[in-house]
Amino acid sequence: MINTECQDERHQKGHMHLPNSPLWAHHLTVSYDKRKIIQELSVQIPHNSFTVIIGPNACGKSTLLRALSGLLKPELGHIVLDGKALAASKSKEIARKLGLLPQSAIAPEGITAADLVARGRYPHQSLFRQWSETDEQIVANAMEATGTRELSHRLVEELSGGQRQRVWVAMALAQQTPLLLLDEPTTYLDIAHQIELMELFAELNKQGNTLVAVLHDLNHAARYATHLIAMKDGHIVAQGRPGDIVTEQLVEEVFDLPCKIIEDPVTKTPLIVPIGKRNSQ
Amino acid sequence: MQPIQFGRREIVLTWPVKCRVGVRAAAITLVMLGGVLVLAAMSLVYGTMQVRLIDAVGAIFGQAEGMTRTVVVEWRLSRVVAAIVFGAGLGVSGAIFQSLTKNPLGSPDIIGFSSGAYTGALLVLLGTGAVSFAMVATGAIAGGLATAVIVYALAFRGGSKGFRLIIAGIALSAMLSSLNAMLLLRSDSDAAFSAAAWGIGSLNGVSWLHVAPASIVTLVLLLLSGLQTRALREIELGDDAAKAHGVSIERSRFLLIATAVVLTAVPTSVMGPVTFVALAAPQIARRLAGSSRSLIPAAVMGALLLLASDFLAQRAVKGTILPVGVVTLSLGGVYLVWLLFSQARKRQHD
Numbered sequence: 001m002i003n004t005e006c007q008d009e010r011h012q013k014g015h016m017h018l019p020n021s022p023l024w025a026h027h028l029t030v031s032y033d034k035r036k037i038i039q040e041l042s043v044q045i046p047h048n049s050f051t052v053i054i055g056p057n058a059c060g061k062s063t064l065l066r067a068l069s070g071l072l073k074p075e076l077g078h079i080v081l082d083g084k085a086l087a088a089s090k091s092k093e094i095a096r097k098l099g100l101l102p103q104s105a106i107a108p109e110g111i112t113a114a115d116l117v118a119r120g121r122y123p124h125q126s127l128f129r130q131w132s133e134t135d136e137q138i139v140a141n142a143m144e145a146t147g148t149r150e151l152s153h154r155l156v157e158e159l160s161g162g163q164r165q166r167v168w169v170a171m172a173l174a175q176q177t178p179l180l181l182l183d184e185p186t187t188y189l190d191i192a193h194q195i196e197l198m199e200l201f202a203e204l205n206k207q208g209n210t211l212v213a214v215l216h217d218l219n220h221a222a223r224y225a226t227h228l229i230a231m232k233d234g235h236i237v238a239q240g241r242p243g244d245i246v247t248e249q250l251v252e253e254v255f256d257l258p259c260k261i262i263e264d265p266v267t268k269t270p271l272i273v274p275i276g277k278r279n280s281q
Numbered sequence: 282m283q284p285i286q287f288g289r290r291e292i293v294l295t296w297p298v299k300c301r302v303g304v305r306a307a308a309i310t311l312v313m314l315g316g317v318l319v320l321a322a323m324s325l326v327y328g329t330m331q332v333r334l335i336d337a338v339g340a341i342f343g344q345a346e347g348m349t350r351t352v353v354v355e356w357r358l359s360r361v362v363a364a365i366v367f368g369a370g371l372g373v374s375g376a377i378f379q380s381l382t383k384n385p386l387g388s389p390d391i392i393g394f395s396s397g398a399y400t401g402a403l404l405v406l407l408g409t410g411a412v413s414f415a416m417v418a419t420g421a422i423a424g425g426l427a428t429a430v431i432v433y434a435l436a437f438r439g440g441s442k443g444f445r446l447i448i449a450g451i452a453l454s455a456m457l458s459s460l461n462a463m464l465l466l467r468s469d470s471d472a473a474f475s476a477a478a479w480g481i482g483s484l485n486g487v488s489w490l491h492v493a494p495a496s497i498v499t500l501v502l503l504l505l506s507g508l509q510t511r512a513l514r515e516i517e518l519g520d521d522a523a524k525a526h527g528v529s530i531e532r533s534r535f536l537l538i539a540t541a542v543v544l545t546a547v548p549t550s551v552m553g554p555v556t557f558v559a560l561a562a563p564q565i566a567r568r569l570a571g572s573s574r575s576l577i578p579a580a581v582m583g584a585l586l587l588l589a590s591d592f593l594a595q596r597a598v599k600g601t602i603l604p605v606g607v608v609t610l611s612l613g614g615v616y617l618v619w620l621l622f623s624q625a626r627k628r629q630h631d
């Protein structure tokens with residue numbers, strides 16, 4: 001059944017079809033209390049890609065990530081993870097394949113950074129094996145990679161916003177899933193830590209992980225994404241390689257923002273320079 | 282690579298489950314357990330009839346006859362077991378609800394579940410006259426669950442959960458308390474008289490007939506809540522993060538709520554609505570033991586609090602045996618004032 005629908009998909013709209021996409025959605029409609037946020041959206045996350053989703057506030061980016069990770073049941077349409085319908089998969093099974101850093105997570109009172117990162121190991125643990133040397137090694141590596149090793153013993157509520165954000169990212173990394181969905185992982189970070197984290201994601205991507213991140217920084221998106229998805233009002237406006245799709249028209253259309261696009265002198269990717277009202281004469 | 286620092290001294294247990302255990306939490310729990318043992322021994326030995334410790338222990342193991350046996354095993358031991366097991370049940374029930382509501386005020390005695398359980402028990406008791414304990418207990422469980430359903434229905438309308446739930450619970454709790462008082466006033470039978478004495482929560486005159494089945498149910502539920510602890514700790518991270526880690530959140534939350542309601546309702550069906558233990562035990566345990574993943578410190582603290590309160594209640598006023606609920610209510614009042622002040626102060630700082 002899934003096969004025939006794949007073929008429908010191919011005929012429709014001339015979308016490219018990615019046979020080994022680890023995560024794809026077909027004709028997805030997602031609503032909160034009857035209000036449709038996403039309608040008839042089809043998307044395929046390319047295998048081994050670093051996919052970045054951009055779009056204005058409230059356009060449905062987080063909603064899409066929540067649906068793709070099984071947190072939110074779509075009203076219509078279906079999602080396929082690793083060749084298996086998401087709706088038919090057990091939540092723990094999903095959690096071993098797909099990790100998610102939600103936009104709003106809560107640190108319980110009195111929890112230390114290392115403890116929080118260790119929570120990411122949950123899908124790999126069981127009642128009788130709640131901790132192992134492997135867990136410890138992975139938690140240590142995740143904290144090393146995010147530069148939070150020195151914070152491990154500190155209370156999360158006493159960390160700065162950026163430190164806290166990196167601890168959350170470490171928790172998602174500790175889940176060790178081949179697919180990682182990140183909702184605004186670089187918010188709160190200073191520019192150096194933003195770049196550091198983006199490079200970490202690019203490195204993870206090079207090592208064979210598929211990443212999907214929602215970002216607000218278009219220049220980071222254009223520089224690091226191997227696949228870019230631009231959303232507006234619950235629709236996908238454009239998708240493809242940043243170099244192919246990022247144009248002044250697209251930015252204007254998606255963000256209502258007049259801009260100039262020049263070449264990034266370092267990476268040769270598109271660099272978006274907003275014009276702003278004052279300079280527009 | 283250096284071992285990771287979790288911010289406290291820990292050891293890794295390999296049996297019965299492989300897990301990390303905080304050294305401080307374990308030590309404090311052991312000390313509290315010691316306190317429980319000492320208090321239990323004192324409760325068995327002291328009283329109108331003094332018994333030597335060795336005779337009391339002998340009596341428990343069937344080495345005594347006549348009055349000693351009756352006093353130690355039938356009267357005192359049933360009371361001690363009730364205080365320990367029900368105290369642990371209330372402590373864990375409080376810990377679960379405080380964690381689900383993310384608020385130290387969100388305990389079953391504050392948000393109306395004990396009053397609701399008591400209403401259920403009263404309705405059965407007064408409605409049918411002298412009935413079997415199983416029916417009263419069932420009434421209490423039904424009352425507790427019905428209250429939970431109403432509070433959640435009132436609170437979940439708008440989405441924001443913790444605080445609304447507590448406000449709804451406090452309001453319902455007040456209504457149920459007056460309903461309970463009315464139920465007692467409207468009927469002037471013997472049943473009402475005994476029910477009224479029980480209205481503030483009392484262990485006076487409890488017998489094995491009630492304590493034994495209620496303790497077994499409570500112990501089973503304590504085990505069940507132990508199985509749910511990991512899910513509970515995940516839910517503390519927020520629904521999205523918990524689901525992303527593979528917790529079936531609706532199922533887990535339902536199981537946790539049901540377990541915690543019954544952990545309050547069953548003790549309430551025996552001793553009436555004892556306040557304060559569920560409210561304070563998890564918080565005091567946490568302050569002493571540090572934050573711990575396990576519910577065990579809250580359980581042991583609950584047992585210690587109820588046992589100590591009952592010990593006091595029997596001896597505070599010469600010549601009378603107060604209901605334990607009087608002691609916990611006074612302690613609870615002081616604690617609640619302190620909690621509200623410290624919360625208000627914290628809120629100002631935020």
Ligand SMILES: Nc1ncnc2c1ncn2[C@@H]1O[C@H](COP(=O)(O)OP(=O)(O)OP(=O)(O)O)[C@@H](O)[C@H]1O
Pocket residue numbers: 032033037055056057058059060061062063064103
């Ligand atoms: N839990 C919820 N209940 C009801 N409506 C919601 C909920 N979460 C989001 N929405 C609504 O859905 C729409 C899309 O929200 P979403 O969080 O997906 O936006 P977003 O693209 O991630 O925005 P941002 O860039 O601000 O994070 C918004 O109009 C929002 O108000």
Ligand SMILES: [Mg+2]
Pocket residue numbers: 061062063103183
């Ligand atoms: Mg968002």
